[in-house]
Amino acid sequence: MFEIVERQEMAQGTIISNWIKAPKIAAKAKPGQFVILRANETGERIPLTMADTDPAKGLINIIYMVVGKSTALFKTLQVGQGYLDVIGPLGQPTHLEKVGKVICVGGGTGIAVLHPITRGLKQMGNYVYSVIGARSKDLLILEDKMKAASDEVMICTDDGTYGHKGFVTDKLKETLERDKDIKLAVCIGPVPMMKFCAKVTQEYGVHTLVSLNPIMVDGTGMCGCCRVTVGGKMQFACVDGPEFDGHQVDWAELDLRLRSYTAEEKVSFDQFKAAHAPGCSCSR
């Protein structure tokens, strides 16, 4: 078992952070890489990009949003409990180098994935602009950490409860407009956000990295489930990615494939919710 040593609920309990004991993975992991987790014997293999590591303590950090049965099951795991399987580090690490000025854009739990990359780029000596966003103030995560890892941070909320009212693309565009020296954009978040960020950066000719999250099974390049079309070529996100050139990704295809099991996921989640509903089960 891979024990959870620290657990935190964020964004009103919709987002969970776990620090997990996995010394071998912690020793090797680099920003941009992911792990696959399975809660129990009947569980799915869920890929999650690591939000942080602490090699000295042998810990890795994952931050996930509760969106279905598997993540709801993860949420039930408390400190002292843990995951049956954690596999990694998987995927290619982010290529971190000094390019001058960079802009890091994150939305939702994408900020968790973006943070170690932002920190890495800053440590390399880049000037780092960051734009982070959420639907609402209460749902925004890792603001302090992103501030520590950036030179300038801009905040956006869809409902205007905090920072700029609007999408991260607004601030991205504004920044690219005022600073023509930006050489690299890293955009991580929901598919529509990454797609529109890539559209904006393409107008300005700024190289753009995105981190893709297609459905996976083994995570070692064996099954081809995570195939994405990048630059007209079939790529496997688990071994060739998860980061790709955002201007080359076939977003429509990724979006379709992410919806492969919508119906099944609902069946599974409904069953889970019924079994975990508060109150006495015999009354149902």
Next chain:
Amino acid sequence: MTEEVKAPKKEKIPRQPMPEQEPHVRARNFEEVPYGYTPELAMKEAERCIQCKDPRCKQGCPVEIDIPGFIKLIKEGDFEGSIRLLWEKNSLPAVCGRVCPQEVQCEGLCIIGKKDDPVAIGNLERFAADYQREKGKQILPPKAEPTGKKVAVVGAGPAGLTVAGDLVLKGHDITIFEALHGPGGVLLYGIPEFRLPKAIVAQECNYLERLGVKIEVNAVIGRSETVDELLERFDAVFLGVGAGLPVFLKIPGEHYIGVYSANEYLTRANLMKAYDFPNYDTPIVKGKKVATFGGGNVAMDGARTALRLGAEKSYIIYRRSHAELPARSAEIHHAEEEGVEFLLLTNPLKFLGDDDGRLTAVECLRQELGEPDASGRRRPVPIPGSEFVVEIDTAVISIGSGSNPLLTKSTPGLSLNKWGYIVADPKTGKTMKPRVWAGGDIVTGSATVILAMGAGRLASNSIHDFLTYGW
């Protein structure tokens, strides 16, 4: 009054069939198809072996099992003796008895087979292993004194398990590293439950653990640790990671929901037990009309799995004719019995889908057999204008696999051939990298379980020589 009668001429015993589930019943469940021999049936079948002085069957076995020997013990009712004898050469007899292509190996060479059906060697091997597992005591073969030498085996598939089983008996300290969350490799994720129950795979692995083999799952060598790092801790390393890269048809529409590589389809169904969704969390598209592309054993597994997942139609779409199907005849026969339809001399052109991205059909072209090609097989030639559409909601692409670069790319000093497979001496499994051996599909490309085990056997002999004598 006693009447003297001549002993009647010994009656010829026909090959004893294994009782099995009815085709229409089994096509809808995941339970194993044949039930196996009873002790009576096994002893009767064993009587058919004439105990050749120079047995040809043994020459056909890649791991050189003493076939007449173990059969004689079954005939005598010494079932424990028979499994002990099998274990001397084969650490996975319950697996081999089920999945080896005996018809082209031991049984293909059996002398009885010249005039009659050959002795059912595979069925008998399976019986000996099953009987021991179900009824026998927890016995173990004798083990040599510890040598103090440590060997890392990368990949817990047929090749790696064989190497581990061989070397642990010779007193070496063995650790297997497996990338998935359970050991078995293709035995676990690939071969379906109805052909090889996963409980049996688990028990064969458990047998190795009882012998002292350590199995570390969730260890993706090449990522979590490199081969060079293993070489710092171990005296020798064996690479048996399998081929492990899916091959797609490279036709339009392969991104549609419902299009699977055979690796994915079978991994979901077998390893993740998606057939038992939602009791297990991993889903699979339970198609009503499924087409499996390819004609090998894996394709038969795909088509038969589709039936068990509830398909009303399960097609095999293959570009050559029935005679060229590369699958074992027994597998083809089982598939046909269960109602799999074969669309032969058919080449897929493109997949069609709806606005939600779901697969709806495949457009194909009919072909006819032309002149023989380089392989000596008649080349299929497209018939112009013969396009037709088959309505399907699930496609399983089973046209072979390539070499997965995850480990090989992270291991400097290995020599790879042009297809990315590891170059290894065919007699010893030695690679170009010192203290590293390799065998199985990552050397030969996609082959069979028993060939991988044969390669494991050669490598384990060579590793033992190296650890003992230094060469």
